[in-house]
Amino acid sequence: MNFDDQKWDTVIEPKQKWFSLNIKQIMEYKDLIFLFVKRDMAITYKQTILGPLWYIMEPACTSIMCLIVFRNIAGLSTEGVPPILFYFAGMVLWTLFSKLLLSESKVFSDNQYIFGKVYFPRLTVPIAVFFGELNRLIIQFLLFALLYFVCIMKGYPGAISLKMLLIPAIFVWVSIQACGLGLIISGVTTKYRDLAKALTYLLSLSMYLSPVAYPLSEVSVGMRVFYELNPLTAALECFRKLCFGNGDISPGAIAYSVVCSFVFLLAGVLVFHKNEKSFVDVI
Amino acid sequence: MKDIAIKAEHIGKYYRLGQINSGMFYTDAKNWLRHKLGKEDMTLKIGEKSRDRTGFWAIDDISFEIEQGDRVGIIGKNGAGKSTLLKLISQVATLTKGKIGINGNIASLLEVGTGFHPEMTGRENVYLNGAILGMKRAEINQKMDEIIAFSEINEHIDTPVKRYSSGMYVRLAFAVAANLDSDILIADEVLAVGDASFQKRALGKMNELSTGKGRTVLFVSHQMNAVKALCHSGIVLEHGKIIMQDSIDQCIAGYQKHLTDKKTIMDLSHYDNEFFELLGFGLVDQNGKDLVQPLENSQKAFVRIELNMKKIHHSFVIGYSICNSDGEVIYWSYVTDDYKEEKQLKGGRNILMGEIPNHFLNEGEYSIFLSASLHYIQWIVNPEEDAPCLKLHIQGGLSDSPFWTLKRSGVCAPVLKWSVNDPDPRTRIGN
The missing domain is CATH 2.70.50.60 (abc- transporter (atp binding component) like domain)
Structure with missing residues (x-):
């Protein structure tokens, strides 16, 4: 009987489709995604002193550092928002972006051993990484909400409105951006490993290049164009606009950033897809 | 005719030897540019024409069919392509050419305990490992008792596996794998773990699994006894080609003959x-x-x-x-x-x-x-x-005794001294 005349459950061929996203298969492995998330949570904070408190400690300490450096020494404005609240807002979004990007960029190197031994839909790993980071975001965001409440009690008028319901959309927007970039980098780091080292350094630099600890309005007009080229700028400004009611960003910059995010994600999934097939032979 | 479980048509896997790239972006970019300009690649050794020649076919254009319920042992020397073949079928490595059709779901054990994390407890690892191998949570719940019983871990199941002895670790890992439900089981040297008594039990379990449920088994091992016990047909590979496909006894005999034949021609x-x-x-x-x-x-x-x-x-x-x-x-x-x-x-x-x-x-x-x-x-x-x-x-000449003319089992066949009613204590048995 001819090969093609028969019915097969699975056909393995050398040329994989250029782009194929098997959502159904991934759904079948949702238990695995859940277990990966659980594993990552469990092992990150086993045998540590503070445990999950690190989720809170990190942005809190950085916010205090910002308070000293940007407010007290550099004297940059926070547009009338209590400085610590302003910095914390920036940190929530920045932590989401940087940690997610970093974790996604390591999917191959962290899992090369499993990938070389068992077949399962590889996309489950970056998905699990995303959900793992979501935990951190939720905890930090709750802390931010608490801080916001405390500031209101202390006399900050606040800017509570229905628009705040859009905040999750900002998180999705930043996550898409971070996942996409992370996956693109993950593909490159399988070949050039020093990039993984450079990445941590580049990330800490780019925190200062993004309006995390200062508003865009503090940036001189001539420099703004460059700032708006950074897709994270729009997300940060939008987030603060929703939270505090001020901040200025043009609709064009928002559209540009959103388009960028989706392009990154698409490219990231493509790179990932190309790599998941071949990297076992490369590493 | 029975249904076909796996069919491979002219499959091949090509590995490039040596470095795929220099590992440095600058050199790669330069070479790529030189290549585009039609110049010689700088990383090539003198005399080499191009990079393509440094490679080999780990699997070289082979075709076969495996029927449902077949238990196939794959034999060959190290580097003959056995593991590569299993990796191709289990989709861990990609094919270079040809195609493979599979009916039924595959559980592939290229190793036991993949994904075990030392910090997590035995139970957590069972869930994770099971899920990686494609089991649903409900299935694992259902089989947990069986897994614990088979592994003999008992009360230690809620201890992090980093505190396990290596024996316990391997037993637990194997127990998860052995309780997988799948139509096709692919196993690579998984029995080469644990002590002798565990290996025996593991082999028994594999046998029970494959005969009881009529599943298809592809098995690689260097222990010919294990292959013989588990499989009833075989494939002999050499240099990525199938040199024999027959019943397991024929294959093992043929393989061994092939090995020695080649070696007796000496220079x-x-x-x-x-x-x-x-x-x-x-x-x-x-x-x-x-x-x-x-x-x-x-x-x-x-x-x-x-x-x-x-x-x-x-x-x-x-x-x-x-x-x-x-x-x-x-x-x-x-x-x-x-x-x-x-x-x-x-x-x-x-x-x-x-x-x-x-x-x-x-x-x-x-x-x-x-x-x-x-x-x-x-x-x-x-x-x-x-x-x-x-x-x-x-052959023959085993002893002068009429009671021993045919081959007995055992590695040696010595004719040893016995005494019967001998009064001399020096020759008494036990002294």
């Missing part, structure tokens, strides 16, 4: 080295004549080694290693074992004769490999690698 000059030149390596009888095979077990045989010693080294030892047809080593013997001052090798021509006693080995086929080394310093001729090989076939 002695191939074994020249700085210490000696090998002039002769053969089996002779008591009179120094070439041995007539098959040899009766009542006759002695001698391994004759003729050397031209070029350099005398105080640690130099030479002898042979003898294996049975399953590849198990029976013993090693060196000229220095029978140590006497006057038995020193001299410069120039030496003839060594090593006795293989009569009534010692059992009936069967044996391979004798030359072995030479500087004791504890280095191998000169490693019997387990590329050594000249002789074949010894022993």
